[in-house]
Amino acid sequence: MIPELGHFALVLAFLMALTATFFGLVGAWRGQSAWMAVAPGAVAGQWVFVSLGFACLTYAFITHDFSVVYVAHNSNSQLPLLYRVAGVWGAHEGSLLLWLLILSSWTLAVAYFSGSLPERFRARVLGVLALIGTSFMAFLLWTSSPFARQPMAADGADLNPLLQDPALALHPPMLYAGYVGTSIAFAFAVAALLEGRLDAAWARWTRPWTTTAWLFLTIGIALGSWWAYYVLGWGGWWFWDAVENASFMPWLASTALIHSLAVTEKLGLFKSWTLLLAVFAFSLSLLGTFLVRSGVVVSVHAFASDPSRGIFILALLAFFIIGSLILYAWRAPTLGSDAGFALVSRESFLLINNALLVAAAGVVLIGTLMPMFMDAFGLGKISVGPPFFNVAFLIPMLPLVALVGVGMHAGWKQARLGALQNRFLTLGLAGLALAVLVCWLGFGRAGLLTLLGFAIGAFVCLSAASLPIARWRRGEHLSLGVLGMSVAHLGLGLFTVGVTVAQTYKVERDISLGAGESYTLAGYDFRLVGTRPVTGPNWDGVEATVAIREGAREVTVLHPQKRVYRVQTNPMTQAGIAVGPTRDLFVAMGEDLGAGRWSLRLQYKPFIRFIWLGALTMALGGLLSVGDRRYRRAATSKAAMPAEAALAEGPTRG
């Protein structure tokens, strides 16, 4: 009964979304107030019914309803409660439902906070969001219903053991919140194009939504990277896997969008470019969904390889991308910005930032799609892996990071960086000194690229920290926006330092050890004390005890595990990791080699925590700037606002 109710709820949600699309878009086109007024209510209805459907599926998981095909394939009577709940989005159908729930929630939030917007504009935004909802709801209902039934199965096939992990329970919702969040900037862009008008108020309105989506995307990607590090058992934090790239491309585009929105808000420049970026970011999100969901790429994320699904998503992708680009080509010329700008100014730094970010996204896009194209045209089967990306991605990124350190001090319109020359010189030398100190003296050796990477990262950290300090010392008002920017750039600096050190000085060894034997890696002595059997709720396994010493000092004792999940009988590696601020020590069990010996993978990963710390700091910066008071209607300061604010102010109602 409950699964049928869930299915019915999804059908109702589809109708609600269709209603909101029709009355939103057609109502705005015909200028019918009564029609437009339907959209917010319909959008709320859409949310209620999607939530109900989602609740029904969750209920089926919790109560072990193995008559539902999806539950039978992805759960088991032994599965702990946390993973029964997370199992809802553990495979294709349910993760698509989560996608829709998040889209509906974003849409509802936009409807709720947009009361102050001009009626027509609001109806168009909601209409576009509902159109996206309608198409994906159709995709869910016609190709991948999570409520399909079968005769009651005795037990379920269990959730993929790789997904039974707390970080992974959180990773999809965060990532989707970011992915789907790009649809809001897209809806605003399309509405502005339909309207034929775009001003500073539009940008101020779009900014906090875009930044919020961006910060979720940042956290989602960081969680995924952290999970890959300790669950996949290889100790890597980024593999340039097609699916990772699929989430990274929208991130690069959103990052560019956030920055170009800043220029559009402050100066009314880059209007068409900003709109184009909003279209790009959303298109790349859809492309990511297509890559992951169609089975075109094969990885841990690719649940389904049903061709009809691939074609459906490809059709949606084509519709939204081509449709919005045609609209753009038709309407954007009417929005052009007239004003010129100076060569040395914050806006030209932001323009360079955008060019480099888009170039970086382009590099990732080419590398991701090239194997598919080569294969499709019979040019051979290739794989494009880290060797390509590590080189090609660095080329736009290194200058970008370096320019961030300078650009954020530049004033709008006409900057006099000359006055700041001394400060940059001091900070740059300090960064270089830190690089030499840590790399050369701390690690004993350093290549040119390592020193350069570290120095640039450190320079950005120092530069980001000096900005609010300088303002505070001058007694100027420090807005959350400026603070957020500094914090986010500090995160970028920390990330750069982390990547440089972790990639240069990591040590990895696969070895064979017997009980009582030890192996020395990077000055740490790893001793295999012994192994013993262990049992979990739905798995059996072997646990090793590895004692680590540094000289005479006992550092820690690790307990890596090799688990075999009972239902899927797949072995899984649970690495033992000693976390430290300046280094991680990592032990993963390989296999029983016979003769009482085990193969072990030992790793020394200096500064690897800086990578995720940097990413979280960036997200925190985003959070701070969203909290800036100029986005709150109640607290809008008239002085800070450009005069041509035609739309009402501020996105939130306090």
Added chain:
Amino acid sequence: MTPRRKRLLLVGGILVGVATATTVATFAFRENLSYFYNPTQVTDGAVPRGRSFRVGGLVTKGSLHREPGKLEVRFVVTDLNRDVTVQYAGVLPDLFREGQGIIAHGKLDPSGVFVADEVLAKHDEKYMPPEVAQSLKHKPNAEGGGT
């Protein structure tokens, strides 16, 4: 300089930069691609000498050989037509099993043994590396090779 010329200069500079990046990226591409071959192509000598590439197929049942306690392992990869012996010293992936599809990355040594520096196995029951699946396609009994 007029604002327009300044802007042209800036945009031009950026275009040059992006073009340079793209060119370098293309070169990086050629250096860093790795091609996939099946065991038949390997035994026929259709593979590059002294360069890394990837070979994939099913692990022949009973071919896994290791001296007790040693990390080094040897196994045979087949496309059900020809066989290639693979040698590897490292931790095999969790899902490595005899009779299943794998991909190995490495070089061919003069004696015709493929010395792998990386071995990848499928992520779950349903997954077979697409290249492997395709090179097995014309063999009607290929499906039986699994499990």
